[in-house]
Amino acid sequence: MSKTKYYCAPRFGHYNIYRDDGDGSSTKVDDRQTKEDALKEVYRLNGWDYERRAQKINKERKTSI
DSSP, X not given: OOOXXXXXXXXXXXXXXXXXXXXXXXXXXXXXSSHHHHHHHHHHHHTOOXXXXXXXXXXXXXXXX
């Protein structure tokens, strides 16, 4: 059985967080006011390291300047 994946999507001025049920449907599990907060929660739910992602993005921005 594969691990459940979570994702966020904009909805009327905020961001809903959904769980992919694996059968083509999704279930709303939470919502956040900002995209940043929604992404942090999605990363936490998926077991990913959000801080590593932020460091990687900052490093890429510095090298592209």
